[in-house]
Amino acid sequence: MENFAIPARPIVARMTEAAAADPARTVAFQGAPGANSHVAALEAFPDGLPLPCFDFADAIDAVKDGRADCAIIPIENSLHGRVADIHFLLPESGLVITGEHFLPIRHALMGTGPRDGIRKAMSHPQALGQCRHWLKAHGIDPVSYPDTAGAAALVAELADPKIAALAPPAAAALYGLDLLDVDIADADHNTTRFVTLARGGKPALGDGDWMTTLIFEVHNVPAALYKAMGGFATNGVNMTKLESYQRNGSFAATEFYADVVGKPGDANLDRALAELGFHSKWLRVLGTYPQARKRG
Numbered sequence: 001m002e003n004f005a006i007p008a009r010p011i012v013a014r015m016t017e018a019a020a021a022d023p024a025r026t027v028a029f030q031g032a033p034g035a036n037s038h039v040a041a042l043e044a045f046p047d048g049l050p051l052p053c054f055d056f057a058d059a060i061d062a063v064k065d066g067r068a069d070c071a072i073i074p075i076e077n078s079l080h081g082r083v084a085d086i087h088f089l090l091p092e093s094g095l096v097i098t099g100e101h102f103l104p105i106r107h108a109l110m111g112t113g114p115r116d117g118i119r120k121a122m123s124h125p126q127a128l129g130q131c132r133h134w135l136k137a138h139g140i141d142p143v144s145y146p147d148t149a150g151a152a153a154l155v156a157e158l159a160d161p162k163i164a165a166l167a168p169p170a171a172a173a174l175y176g177l178d179l180l181d182v183d184i185a186d187a188d189h190n191t192t193r194f195v196t197l198a199r200g201g202k203p204a205l206g207d208g209d210w211m212t213t214l215i216f217e218v219h220n221v222p223a224a225l226y227k228a229m230g231g232f233a234t235n236g237v238n239m240t241k242l243e244s245y246q247r248n249g250s251f252a253a254t255e256f257y258a259d260v261v262g263k264p265g266d267a268n269l270d271r272a273l274a275e276l277g278f279h280s281k282w283l284r285v286l287g288t289y290p291q292a293r294k295r296g
Contacts, residue, residue: 003054005153007175008032012052019051019068028059028068031124031147034171036105038149040194041072042243044101055146056085060093063197070198071167073099076241078191080129087245087257090197090215090286097213097287099196107131107185108169110141110152110177112162114154118180123166126192131166140164152177155237201287209291211240212263216276216283217255224279225256232276234269240295261295263288 004012011033019026027048029037041050051068053059062068073089076082107127110274111118121128125140128135128142135142145151148167155165156175163182165171172179195213204210218224232239241259262269263284277283 002051003191026068028062028071032150034149094195096201104188109181110172111164116182119162204288210263212287216280227281231272235272250280
């Protein structure tokens with residue numbers, strides 16, 4: 001609680017108390033009340049009880065400890081790419097991806113002083129990255145903060161007319177700030193994809209559109225990734241995302257994160273996964289879930 005700025009604490013306390021009374025309906029999210037993750041939680045779970053958590057690890061721990069039924073976590077943005085650290089937190093969490101949600105992002109500049117006097121803007125690094133050209137054009141220096149709405153709460157606490165926050169428009173009313181400008185992202189298509197994490201998944205049944213998320217590490221030999229990917233091509237499996245990342249700073253072994261269309265039990269995906277497993281040191285499926293937005 002103490003990690004949140006003072007104006008956010010009473011709101012966090014009320015939401016935490018409500019969530020504690022009904023963990024089965026609770027949805028953990030990272031950030032202060034009013035953050036984009038809060039908006040996503042309300043959209044994805046209209047009957048849920050959003051639980052604000054200061055960082056991603058806290059949100060994941062809330063699910064692991066049984067204080068929340070699930071967590072909704074941003075994983076990638078159409079303008080600024082993947083969310084930092086999430087590829088490490090997901091495998092380590094022991095949780096299962098059970099769903100996805102796409103949220104159009106609309107950033108607003110808010111503060112306590114006039115628009116022309118703003119010299120610094122505080123927000124989550126993702127938000128700052130999504131508005132970097134706009135900020136540069138207006139001579140405003142970006143200042144990183146763990147989340148968007150939390151930055152708005154801190155700006156309200158500081159009451160410095162030269163410092164503003166980038167946050168969802170509704171955060172201005174929540175923390176008593178003035179809306180100084182709206183819709184300031186560098187592109188109109190600005191959208192963040194969230195995934196839902198839970199302690200266990202449900203069987204992927206039915207003929208609907210499914211996604212499967214997996215991580216793997218190929219053998220450290222020439223053409224290993226090329227051979228591992230061959231099974232997806234020959235079996236007609238659409239891979240919508242493939243990203244590499246290094247763990248432990250060794251620079252000797254690369255792990256991969258992938259999203260593919262389909263579900264285990266589909267003959268073509270099963271064959272592709274078997275071939276991937278043959279060429280990999282290890283392979284782990286993080287979850288299979290219905291598509292929130294059709295691919296292809």
